[in-house]
Amino acid sequence: MNDLDLVPFTDESGGYGPGNPGRHRRKKERSGGRTLVALAVVVAVLGGLAFGGWYGVTKVRDFFTADDYPGPGNGSVMIVINQGDNVTDIGNTLFENDVVASAKAFVNAAADNPDSTSRLQPGNFKLKKQMKAEDALLVLMDRNNRESGPRVTIPEGLAVVEILPLLAKATDIPLTDFQEAVKDPAALGVPEWGGPSPDKLVLEGxxxxSTYELTGKETAQSLLQEMVKLAVQAATKDELATKAKELGVTEWEMLTIASLIEQEGIDDDFGKVSRVIYNRLSQETGALTYLQFDSTTQYWLIITGKGRKKIVTDAELKDPDNNYSTHVDRVQGLPPTPIGNPGDAALKAAANPEPGDWTYFVVTSKDGHSSFTSNYNQHLANIEKCRQVGRC
Known part of the structure; x- marks a missing residue:
């Protein structure tokens, strides 16, 4: 109606303007016609607005409303929720298998359920086809609905060459398939920072x-891709990149540090082991610029087919072919690559070293705990404790 007030009208001379009161009163006999015209315009405008409003609301509703089946569904289909899948990943899997009418309907249902984030879990689930998205969500949230199936558990700290036989045995996929797949880290999802340079990517680390649910449909490449996806997620969450910058290392170096932490201590000591590494990396001269970790030589023994050993020998530490030895006069600073595949706890410790001035540590108890010090003489005394408990 305000728009109608802005419509100009003519005076007797044909010009546009409000006229004057006298002239307006003289034309009073024509006001009835004008009223009818104005009323017709108002009705038309209101009608148009009403139709436009209905049409617009309908279109907006159609835009934001996701397709959804009414349920309850029919038949059955086995769905695999992989470790690390988010709600959108799960919604896409359900849509691709015709469990839900759209991935968005599932995402919306999950958003409306405050318990969905904590209760959705990896595993194999039997669902019906063409279910209502909310019903499908409830099935996946119930742990009792998870189908028991084959799985493979990969412990923290193993090297790639130790992991591949475990995967081959659990899946019945030839080991040679895995050995071929690992030749192309980029195809498996290793990011550009995952190596000494973008054109020299490394799968180690x-x-x-984790424990992986198996369906029997995996290929060597698809299973390795899933593992790499989880590793990248773990290595880049919680602002690890920011932490790396604050600590003066790259993401690649932080991953390598995490692999060292995984090998050098138990979870309780991870934060202190991390601090020792950073303290030694910050040294400018002297013996302490070398990490002097036996675990790096242990890794070299593994990848060269010599296997794990309880205690490495002095000859192995000084072997001229050992490019992973971090002892004096060998590799200074970090080894060339990660020395295994670290888990969440080691990654967290690499990003959050405990405050301290420690530069030495050694295992001094049978349960694996270490003693830390910045005093060399105290370290020598700790080594004697290590021998007494049979850990050195």
Whole structure:
């Protein structure tokens, strides 16, 4: 109606303007016709607005409303929720298998259920086809609905060459398929920062340790891709990139540090082991610029087919072919690559070293705990404790 007030009208001379009161009164006999015209315009405008409003609301509703089946569904289909899948990943899997009418309907249902984030879990689930998205969500949230099936558990700290036989045995996929797949880390999802340079990517460190549900449909490449995906997620969450910058290392170096932490201590000591590494990396001269970790030589023994050993020898530490030895006069600073595949706890410790001035540590108890010090003489005394408990 305000728009109608802005419509100009003519005076007797034909010009546009409000006229004057006298002239307006003289034309009073024509006001009835004008009223009818104005009323017709108002009705038309209101009618148009009403139709436009209904049409617009309908279109907006259609835009924001996701397709959904009425349920309850029919038949059955086995759905695999992989470790690390988010709600959108799960919604896409359900849509691709015709469990839900759209991935968005499932995402909306999950958003409306405050318990969905904590209760959705990896596993194999039998669902019906063409279910209502809310019903499908409830099935996946119930742990009792998870089908028992084959799985493979990869412990923290294993090297790639140790992991591949475990995967081959659990899946019945030939080991040679895995050995061929690992030749192309980029195809498996290793990011550009995952190596000494973008054109020299390394898979070590990117096979995330976890328990993986198997369906029998995996290929060597698809299973390795899933493991790499989880590793990248773990290595980049909680602003690890920011932490790396604050600590003066790259993401690649932080992953390598995490792999060292995984090998050098138990979970309780991870934060202190991390601090020792950073303290030694910050040294400018002297013996302490070398990590002097036996675990790096242990890794070299593994990848060269010599296997794990309880205690490495002095000859192995000084072997001229050992490019992973971090002892004096060998590799200074970090080893060339990660020395295994770290888990969440080691990654967290690499990003959050405990405050301290420690530069030495050694295992001094049978349960694996270490003693830390910045005093060399105290370290020598701790080594004697290590021998007494049979850990050195």
């Amino acid at each position: 990117f096979l995330f340790p």
